[in-house]
Amino acid sequence: MQNGIDDDTAASCLAALGHPTRLKLYRTLVRAGPDGAPVGALQESLGVPASTLSHHVQALAGAGLVVQERNGRVLTTRADYDTMNRLIGFLTDQCCQGM
Amino acid sequence: MQNGIDDDTAASCLAALGHPTRLKLYRTLVRAGPDGAPVGALQESLGVPASTLSHHVQALAGAGLVVQERNGRVLTTRADYDTMNRLIGFLTDQCCQGM
DNA sequence: CCTATAATTCGATATTTCTAGAAATATAGT
């Protein structure tokens, strides 16, 4: 199975998710499933200007929470569940005192 | 059992934990156990100036991740596991698509 | 090659966060 993440990586992930728009964005990608969604579709469903959204997507990508793949003009973004699972593992192991 | 948290509360918790110093702080409190730790002890173990630390503690308290209780001159801070468990529940339920 | 579409990067501003010294508050003991 995947190994754990360090403190600073965990903090980066948490910071990336710690913004209402980005958290909604991430959840939208999770609901979109393993095929992900093009940026344009995210823009429509979140109602955020394209340039703003682009920055938020990059913030999540920088933390490793999403990956992007280009298919022609369309840039598909999808959630990286591995990173999320490692993050949850970190919180469960390091922040819960065996509860 | 505890009920879930909403999007905005989750984002606040994630933002509060999304800072290296605050994440270390929270982990230190978890390791300190249910009795918590006085601010002074945290200051010593983290090596952060008192005023800076005070702000970070308040950031965690504002998100409901820690609670403080005064005993004489000593202000004891302890982790609120309930909030953390709700946060982990949120991430597991809303951000993992049943994985 | 031209046009349309998808998305990013640029540029500029506004806002928030972070940091930490100094001053203030709260409490305890003498």
Added chain:
DNA sequence: ACTATATTTCTAGAAATATCGAATTATAGG
């Protein structure tokens, strides 16, 4: 009252983040 200790609040500057229109890049199809 006085002094020491614990912690916060005040203040202010620096750094980072957020926002979004306009310009730009990349690609596809005629």
